[in-house]
Amino acid sequence: MAKIATLTLNPALDVSTRTDKLRPTHKLRCTPPRFEPGGGGINVARVVHALGGDVTAVFPCGGGAGATFEKLLRETGVPITPVPIAGTTRESFTVDEEDSNEQYRFVLPGPSLTEDELAKLLDTLESLDGPPAYLIASGSLPPDCDPNIFRRLCALCGKIGARFVVDTSGDALAAVEGSCAWLIKPSLREVEELVGRKLASEADECAAARELLERGFADVILVSLAERGALLVSEGIELRMPAIEVPIGSAVGAGDSMVAGFTLAHAIGKSLEDALRYGIAAGAAALLTPGTELARREDVERLYSAASTRGSAQNSA
Numbered sequence: 076m077a078k079i080a081t082l083t084l085n086p087a088l089d090v091s092t093r094t095d096k097l098r099p100t101h102k103l104r105c106t107p108p109r110f111e112p113g114g115g116g117i118n119v120a121r122v123v124h125a126l127g128g129d130v131t132a133v134f135p136c137g138g139g140a141g142a143t144f145e146k147l148l149r150e151t152g153v154p155i156t157p158v159p160i161a162g163t164t165r166e167s168f169t170v171d172e173e174d175s176n177e178q179y180r181f182v183l184p185g186p187s188l189t190e191d192e193l194a195k196l197l198d199t200l201e202s203l204d205g206p207p208a209y210l211i212a213s214g215s216l217p218p219d220c221d222p223n224i225f226r227r228l229c230a231l232c233g234k235i236g237a238r239f240v241v242d243t244s245g246d247a248l249a250a251v252e253g254s255c256a257w258l259i260k261p262s263l264r265e266v267e268e269l270v271g272r273k274l275a276s277e278a279d280e281c282a283a284a285r286e287l288l289e290r291g292f293a294d295v296i297l298v299s300l301a302e303r304g305a306l307l308v309s310e311g312i313e314l315r316m317p318a319i320e321v322p323i324g325s326a327v328g329a330g331d332s333m334v335a336g337f338t339l340a341h342a343i344g345k346s347l348e349d350a351l352r353y354g355i356a357a358g359a360a361a362l363l364t365p366g367t368e369l370a371r372r373e374d375v376e377r378l379y380s381a382a383s384t385r386g387s388a389q390n391s392a
Contacts, residue, residue: 076129077208077342083116083134085185085217088144091169112148115214118331118369124153125372128339131156133199138163158196162186187219197231206235209338213242222250229254242334251292258295260334266298284308307351316351319359319378332370333358353379
């Protein structure tokens with residue numbers, strides 16, 4: 076099985092709890108907190124591992140929150156290679172309001188990384204035991220981090236022969252232009268930001284994804300369309316696949332689960348269409364779970380099997 080590595084530049088110790096109702100200035104009595112290791116690449120690694128894939132998670136780690144983070148991640152069984160830093164790993168806080176069933180997510184900025192710490196992260200990826208066939212860089216950048224770190228990662232992937240998967244946003248995603256990653260997974264809003272216009276139709280969406288191909292963002296553009304599913308565009312291929320309707324427990328980690336499922340499916344030899352179907356199943360499975368819990372393997376396999384009976388995705392290329 077092809078090896079997958081993930082890089083999380085700004086991981087987070089995720090804390091989740093519930094309260095009856097959010098009220099300003101009041102003391103809000105909460106349920107006992109749940110602690111989990113989070114951040115884009117961490118979530119991806121946890122899902123790949125849960126689905127039976129060969130994965131290693133690389134991430135910066137420091138301070139008391141970092142020690143707790145590393146301990147919790149080791150308990151999941153995910154193989155990890157933490158890189159020590161001087162700063163303290165950030166924390167994120169999720170509160171579910173029981174009266175409304177609404178979820179509130181508070182995300183802290185995290186520590187800045189020095190150039191030496193960034194260089195150590197890249198060196199660690201390059202020296203992993205058995206070079207990965209896929210490197211997934213997922214999540215936000217730390218404060219003050221140069222977005223060109225993604226171009227450096229593209230160059231590293233070229234050096235070690237890995238397919239580079241990018242799931243980020245804003246200036247970091249824009250910096251990938253011209254570096255030819257293997258895959259990027261923007262949302263529709265992020266695609267609109269990259270092409271500088273609103274996309275009013277399905278034809279507009281496909282044309283914009285094609286533009287990103289031509290501008291050298293990636294060989295495969297996987298656009299998350301939220302409740303409408305996903306659009307995959309590559310050379311000679313346009314696949315549009317609907318979302319799988321499930322009751323929503325929490326939206327946390329759905330996008331990360333889709334990236335994990337898609338990449339793992341492709342790593343074990345599935346076609347782009349089947350990988351897309353498996354990725355959508357993984358994203359839907361994450362919606363079923365409460366709080367910050369991620370996709371479960373039995374849910375992914377069940378949803379993928381059901382989706383596979385619905386026939387092929389729409390290919391308009």
